[in-house]
Amino acid sequence: xxxxxxxxxxxxxxxxxxxxxxxxxxxxxxxxxxxxxxxxxxxxxxxxxxxxxxxxxxxxxxxxxxxxxxxxxxxxxxxxxxxxxxxxxxxxxxxxxxxxxxxxxxxxxxxxxxxxxxxxxxxxxxxxxxxxxxxxxxxxxxxxxxxxxxxxxxxxxxxxxxxxxxxxxxxxxxxxxxxxxxxxxxxxxxxxxxxxxxxxxxxxxxxxxxxxxxxxxxxxxxxxxxxxxxxxxxxxxxxxxxxxxxxxxxxxxxxxxxxxxxxxxxxxxxxxxxxxxxxxxxxxxxxxxxxxxxxxxxxxxxxxxxxxxxxxxxxxxxxxxxxxxxxxxxxxxxxxxxxxxxxxxxxxxxxxxxxxxxxxxxxxxxxxx
Ligand SMILES: Cc1cc2nc3c(=O)[nH]c(=O)nc-3n(C[C@H](O)[C@H](O)[C@H](O)COP(=O)(O)OP(=O)(O)OC[C@H]3O[C@@H](n4cnc5c(N)ncnc54)[C@H](O)[C@@H]3O)c2cc1C
Numbered sequence: 513x514x515x516x517x518x519x520x521x522x523x524x525x526x527x528x529x530x531x532x533x534x535x536x537x538x539x540x541x542x543x544x545x546x547x548x549x550x551x552x553x554x555x556x557x558x559x560x561x562x563x564x565x566x567x568x569x570x571x572x573x574x575x576x577x578x579x580x581x582x583x584x585x586x587x588x589x590x591x592x593x594x595x596x597x598x599x600x601x602x603x604x605x606x607x608x609x610x611x612x613x614x615x616x617x618x619x620x621x622x623x624x625x626x627x628x629x630x631x632x633x634x635x636x637x638x639x640x641x642x643x644x645x646x647x648x649x650x651x652x653x654x655x656x657x658x659x660x661x662x663x664x665x666x667x668x669x670x671x672x673x674x675x676x677x678x679x680x681x682x683x684x685x686x687x688x689x690x691x692x693x694x695x696x697x698x699x700x701x702x703x704x705x706x707x708x709x710x711x712x713x714x715x716x717x718x719x720x721x722x723x724x725x726x727x728x729x730x731x732x733x734x735x736x737x738x739x740x741x742x743x744x745x746x747x748x749x750x751x752x753x754x755x756x757x758x759x760x761x762x763x764x765x766x767x768x769x770x771x772x773x774x775x776x777x778x779x780x781x782x783x784x785x786x787x788x789x790x791x792x793x794x795x796x797x798x799x800x801x802x803x804x805x806x807x808x809x810x811x812x813x814x815x816x817x818x819x820x821x822x823x824x825x826x827x828x829x830x831x832x833x834x835x836x837x838x839x840x841x842x843x844x845x846x847x848x849x850x851x852x853x854x855x856x857x858x859x860x861x862x863x864x865x866x867x868x869x870x871x872x873x874x875x876x877x878x879x880x881x
Contacts, residue, residue, distance in 0.1 A: 569618065602642065675694065681714075
């Protein structure tokens with residue numbers, strides 16, 4: 513009989529892993545504590561950026577691995593999830609130059625523009641110094657992606673259960689036993705734990721070598737404008753005339769143009785966080801919008817909150833200890849890679865070794881950022 517795998521967490525990473533494992537013939541059970549499409553974790557809402565532009569070829573390769581899987585998911589589920597609007601990187605010429613080099617080295621199309629040329633194409637966006645456009649970037653619909661992944665997994669036989677909170681996971685002689693709050697224990701040959709912001713409370717008793725994980729509440733704003741869906745995805749990299757350390761990202765969505773600072777929010781406990789938007793943080797972002805995004809200056813901003821779970825090196829944790837595979841620390845940039853992470857997780861469950869980059873117990877920089 514095919515091995516059984518219980519997946520704890522039905523956010524994008526658990527859902528993608530369920531899809532990939534179910535396709536490989538495993539008997540999959542997904543246990544998610546909240547309802548479908550809930551907004552308590554990291555994977556909700558109408559938009560996430562998909563882009564290939566990373567200076568590091570490892571991540572370019574991972575995004576290229578994810579791209580055809582997103583398209584396959586659309587075919588299998590019959591739901592559109594990815595719209596390639598093009599994506600723009602601008603700001604520090606050094607940073608943007610490295611992104612252009614990495615794109616070129618991967619043989620993918622990209623176009624370098626001047627700020628004036630960019631302004632002609634996107635009058636709502638004031639670009640800084642050097643501008644790189646790559647057509648294979650765009651928008652993932654976050655809620656639709658998670659729903660499509662879970663429905664594709666269910667279509668392949670996965671048992672997807674919402675409203676089931678896992679209280680404890682124990683390794684047993686031949687696999688794992690999962691205790692839930694809502695019913696009897698679930699016994700399986702292997703487990704995949706993908707609990708997002710709950711990782712710091714859930715994982716330390718289960719695996720060694722976990723890096724420090726910093727859970728923060730981030731607060732982007734949506735600006736409702738008529739042309740929102742025509743906007744490209746964009747990232748403004750600090751270093752030229754702009755010094756916000758983590759930069760600014762944005763993209764069009766059904767809810768308007770979303771704009772956010774990267775990884776600036778306060779540290780929170782996901783079970784006891786005040787999801788009331790912080791007016792000072794909103795005002796700081798609005799100041800940025802007034803200076804750099806003239807196309808949004810008149811629109812009313814609506815805040816949303818969401819969790820980042822960041823590692824010190826911003827690389828993910830995708831590794832296994834015995835029957836337990838851990839997916840954690842997606843550091844505010846994991847969504848685009850989800851089906852590729854699902855493949856890596858399925859490889860681990862089947863006994864293959866982890867990608868060096870993502871292992872537990874790797875050497876880390878001193879400061880948690
Ligand atoms: C504001 C914001 C913007 C972002 N923008 C981008 C972007 O543009 N591009 C990009 O690539 N990435 C982006 N990201 C990052 C990306 O969204 C995350 O990396 C990704 O969603 C993480 O998914 P996850 O499955 O690890 O976590 P989650 O989605 O939080 O899933 C974990 C799940 O585990 C469940 N769970 C927890 N404990 C238990 C338990 N005991 N029992 C059962 N279930 C449990 C939770 O309810 C939750 O549903 C962004 C993130 C945020 C917050």
